[in-house]
Amino acid sequence: MESRHKPERSRFGRLEGSDIDGVFFEMLRAERAARLGRVVFRPNADVYFDKRKNAVVVRLDLAGIDPAEVDLEVDESALRISGVRTDQRHPDAVYQQMEITYGPFERVVMLPPGVDPEQATADYSHGYLEVVVPMKPRPERKKIAIERRDEQQGGEA
Template sequence: MMSIDLYRDGDHYVLAADLPGIDPGSVDLDVDGQLLTLRAERTSRSDGDAKWLVRERPAGSFLRQITLGDGLDTQKISAHYENGVLSVIIPVSEQAKPRKIAITSAAAADHQVTTG
């Protein structure tokens, strides 16, 4: 299991995935339409004749897929890996951001009419 947090911070979302002990070179992140896929692999440590007493850290391939909602700019997704945590920044598209709409009145429109 790959633990994740997902939260909104202003005009972007942040996905933080815990990947302790995983080589950053084995991490693959891609987006296909609205589907974000995160793959990672932890290799098993084998020490020749070692006899394991406890082995709780799973090895193998890990996969998480997240369906992204509308209104996100999937072309500008970025990611960085630090201290065993992969952070994926998913910006909100300009069209989906709240915007102020100017309100005009009929009286204001009458004043703007010019005669020629």
């Protein structure tokens, strides 16, 4: 005899048991990494070349992060952005959903040859950090006069 009982549908939709386990393991891994002082997340970034500024622009989504908690290091090959998003969770709250990642972060952006790290600038506004790394000016070409030595020596070869 065939059962007409429909199995109860999971509140997680199509997530299977192993998928749910993976979600919990990822949460625990992030929590453990935060306790050990390791990087927990990489902020989203847009990296582009601004023709008008003749510069590489790196724009990072750092919502909720105090700019005083952000370190920037730049050299001729890379820009390194690191810092901490401090935990602002309410201690008495019972969360239904938690998607904001707290803890240390780091992002390294490779830069093209020819940037001028000494001229880099950074601005923070409305949760976005924008770092502008200008290109070095192209050296001007110089004409070099060719001196003919055979004429100075009386035509001798």
